[in-house]
Amino acid sequence: MTQHTSRHYEQELQALKEKILLLGGKVEEMIASAMKSLLNRDPDLARRVIASDREVDAAELDSDHLCLSLLALRQPAASDLRFIATALKIVTDLERIGDLAVNIAERSIELNEEPPLKPYIDIPRMATAASSMVGRALDAFVRRDPVLAREVLGSDSAVDQLNVQLFRELLTYMIEEPRNVTRALRITFIAKYLERIADHATNIAQMVIFMCEGRDVRHPAAQEGEAEEF
Template sequence: MATTNGHTVKAFDEDLGQLRGLVAEMGGRAEAAISGAMQALVRRDLDAAAMIVEEDRKIDTIETEIERQALRLIALRAPMADDLREILAALKISGVVERMGDYAKNIAKRVPVLEGAKAIEPLSILPAMSRAVSDMVKASLDAYAARDPQAAILVCESDKAVDDFYNSLFRALLTHMMENPHTITAATHLLFIAKNLERIGDHATNIAEMVYFAATGHQMAERPRGLDSLARAI
């Protein structure tokens, strides 16, 4: 690593550690937002939902802070290739976490629309899907913190289960809509929520792929997609 301006290796490592800490904090908040949004939905808790929406600003603020610190680190320390790549990885991962936070916010925003809706049977699958997704997010960030390529592979493998949840929900909701046309509006919102969760799982996979690449220098082998022909589009 570069010490061109007299700073020590230790100081640089501390800065990098701080950057990684911010990514971890941001990730923890996104994870909490996902499970919080799902709880708010299940309980039809409008106040909790509004808090999740508000919380997303904080996630965005941390992303801005990560960018600021990354820029400062590059400008001050003139890091060499490996360190530069690590800073870029923190930037990219924080961008992905920001998108996860957005999806959680979008789930929370649908809670008021669903408040008056009658119970829709497929809704019972959503919390289990949400837990699987939260677990993936946590595991992807743990893999990042530990720079562990094996853990990253496990994250990618678990995306299959999330895709299976989505496929089940997609079919169940469409059947439900056909049999109960008066629930179409509510079911459509649940469909979008399921799609948001599925996308969060994809993003956890993206993070795991970045972790793998950063740790090994190789792309993870292409994995087979879990979405079937009916629901695979998007």
């Protein structure tokens, strides 16, 4: 894309993109570490994930501040406006993903205080799928790639499916033996957190499509009868 006449403006937009990428990298790392702490029964690692949430919160504020100042001072239009609107929204999703990674770490600490209920099979698969959705959604954002973003949208149902499957399995453990209930519930929670992470990745991918094409693909039912654009 052609550069802006104002080099300073160009640099600010670039800085915003970098801030979001850094934040995205941070939360991806948090998901990975939270899962590692669960699988390796490593509460110290889980505590480090919980502590790193402050960095994510600070990065969210920083990015929002830059977006507001760009809106106020540059009066962006067209693709720049859509880029900044997207940045404002996806930062919230990324921050929530960070919170969910913290929640996984908290459950991991609790689970590690008791003997394992069962070997983890579906949970790591869900984590890989959800984390890959976050990574690809961010790649699509950086590369302005609506095709990749659409691929991310298509991955969400696989994660939902795993969540349903895992819930069913854990239910049998709970019915079998009431002493399993606490641990089984905690694992169910983790599955739910991963499913929510995939939902946030979906939101990011939807915003990337909006950023690239100016087309809002969210809530098709609510948009019935409206104009094609926006």
